Amino acid sequence: MRRLLILACVCLLLLGTVCGAGAGEYLDRFEGRVSEFSLENGMRFVVIERHKAPVASFVSFVDAGSVNEPRGKSGVAHVLEHMAFKGTPGIGTTNWSEEKPLLEEMQRVYARIRDLESAKDADEDKLRELRDKLEALRKKAGQYVESNAFSRIIEQEGGVDLNAATSADYTMYQCSLPANKAELWFYMESRRLENPVWREFFTEKEVVLEERRSRVESNPIGRLVQQMTAMAYSAHPYRNPTIGWISDLRNLGPADVQDFYEQFYRPGNITVAVAGDVNPDRMRRLARHYFGEMFEKEEPVRDHVTAEPEQEAVKRLKRTTVNQPAYARAYHSVARSNSDFPALDCLSRILAQGRTSRLYQKLVQEKRLAAHISAFNGYPGDKYPSLFVIFAVPNQGVGLDKLEKGIERELERLREEGVDSQELERVKTAIRAELIRGLDSNLGLAKSFAQAEGQMGDWRRVFTYLDRMEKVSPEKVLQVAKSYIRDENMTVAQLVHEDEKQTE
């Protein structure tokens, strides 16, 4: 049954973009090159054979992101991602038995500091004493640390693409190695997922705070988007930035990381994808050997996620700064699983993907109001109802009001006239081509397959999405435009230059 499904969608893929013989053969071969299996503890594996070069990419997809963070702990999913590079009892230390009690003592001292800080009249002397103690412990524990040993081992063996990313929906770890060193990845990844050590925690928190300064506090666009998102969502946790709110971040301790780890880093919540010059049987043996022992903890209680109530009036945010102006608007839309998602995806592209798109033609080319314009559906994540965002940068000397009116006029035209089948076909072709071009790299394949399998339960979703998209009609696009792209559903964020009046 599944096989039929994939072949059907493969044919669709062919019809639109590839004519002539030979291409079908290629896609058939692709289907035959994917194998999947689960371990008894629930961990899922997808192996994509690609014997083009003796290399392979490895991705671990953890089905937990900032949306899963408990109240007051924003940023903990991302801090954990950083901490996952700190090693294990065996990797990253010169003497674990000396280091371990120091780390435990630090946790205790930090817990007391936090207690004291939250007390009504904190004893300042006592606080200072504890902070000094924590600092002394940090130095002492540091003597045993072999910094970056985890990364060093992988890189020394030729590992590249070593990195990780945290989003609202998920956390993903990645690495590429010469294919004959696949076992090294299994070894390292299983050790760190099974038994991570939160060493160098307080220093790493400083690193994350610097990351926040770069991405948000010192970045005008980053700040604008963060404020817009928090305003658009009044209740759903998508309102929290993945990097974390500053006071939450400052307050985080190793125990918070441990809690989040225990709740979400379970085998049943992790999906691995391997793509490259590997043998699937061998991958299965290695998976059993290295991850088979990983203990499946009790099924965790997933917190109820607050649903976003329906928005009832337009929300507006205007910030005046020394920076150049920018404009964003966001409409509440739907989760990827919702049947309206593909139509909204098509709509965003009809509006702003490529030089034939409506907003580009009108606002960039014809009226020259915007230097840049983009639209995308699925921010900040797409597991839950997401945002449909339009982002624009005005040309020099163009006021934001004028830019906004220009956007408004195009959206109005869209709602009145709808879209024609030719422009819809064009974006469908673009989506199919994007997919084909994405099949070109081991890392890209591993990431998209891991995400589809981990988040939606089937790697075939990478392809069956085309099936859903193919069904979108011009009428459907018009319908979603009317039901989602409307003022009462909108949040507008404007970054206004302090001299805007003078430049106009």
Add this chain to the structure above:
Amino acid sequence: MRIWRRIAGSGTGIVVLGLLLVGLLTACAQSPPGPENPGNLRFERSVSWPEYNVRTFQLDNGVRFFLLEDHELPLIDMQVTVRSGAIEVPEGKEGVTRIVADAMRSGGSEEYPGDKLNALLENRAAEMGFSFSLGSGSASLNCLKEDFPRLLPVFMDVLQNPRFPRDKIALAEQQLRTSISRRNDEQRDIAVRKYKKLIYGNDSVYARVPQYETVEAISREDLVRFQEQAVRAGNLYVGLVGDFDADRMEERLREAFSKVKAGRDELEFPRVKYSYERSVHLVDKPNVNQTYILMGHIGDLRKNPDYAELQVLNEVLSGGFSGRLFRVIRTQRGLAYSVFGRYGCNIDYPGMFFVGVRTKSKTTLEAIRAVEEELKAVRSEGVAADEVRRAKDRFLNSLVFSYDTPRKVLQRRMHYAYKGMDWDSFEELIGEVKDVDRRDVERVAQEYLHPEKMKILLVGNKDELQDELSAMEEEVQEIELSSAEPSSRQSAIIR
């Protein structure tokens, strides 16, 4: 090593790497990584290495071709490197390359004007683009293989006969003015621009950028002249990778490029006058709470005989997540999320040596000191043999990723041809890196790094930096940035 030299020197035009790879990969198994040896892993031999047979040929008019078949996906990717670049733009006309590139694509040709071109391409999910850097130009076409015969003549027409319509020129100019007005928004943009001026000189061809008045001074004739000069047969290096038959493709390309008019440019890269001198510079950027620091001095040329040693030094200092700077500045001291650096060696003109750190305002001085200490330590205390071995392992063991796609192999091959270097220069480098030892690294650190004489550029919030600045030993020279209003009023300062 000896085996490698023999293969590399054979000059068959076929990159044969199987033997080399097996040698490298098995070699690593001998070095148990870290205190916890990952299960005494023994790595099996790698599967055989693909041989990439790059087909090269040249037309009588001078166009050079590099073809590599890759049948995995039904796509064809064509990249034309053009011997041209911003280096050829006369003083006072900075910005010509941007406008030429933008207007070629948006204006199209007589037969394929912009709107028609856009529809033609996007109906087929094809991509066409033009761009210029300082020392080269690029024209590209990426499409499904069955669209290539239809789109190649379109590409050739736009490349050779761009229409340069007035309205698209005006559009490109306005976009360029907008980007000028916005280039002081991000610390990184400011830092990179100003640091080049500090290293190469305020008016150096290597550091100049478009200004409002240079954009104003550009006429349509400047664009036409630039395009005509650039698109000549001897300037074109045409690379194709993808799902085609090389014989038939060669025929097609010979035909398509035979009518390109002859001629060739020799790009001139002026010498750089540089004196090593310590100085500290500040660009005030209100509204931020982090300082973007760049510190360093001039670098050198690719042809430097110590190039391989310098690459190992780069690895020791800032390779991957385990280089020294990352370890000390980020992991151990928590001073930054972003820390990077390298001793740069360009092929045509000297590169730059720089270390970059982004740190909160109040640890600016601490971060500068920490970087200085590390650079001084490399010189005074040297490096551990182990550290050098690890750095070399990182480089050598990851080499397979320099050959893992046909595209990479083709691009490298074209790059060397374009720059007039031996086709196997990279393989040569590999051999040299293997011979580098601890003493070599220490020697080049002594010879090429001058931590006492660095130019230090801070882009940060002056109000927040008062204590830091007053604690500096040397005078801090402030670089003025104007705000972004249009007109000539600020042009004198924004440079």
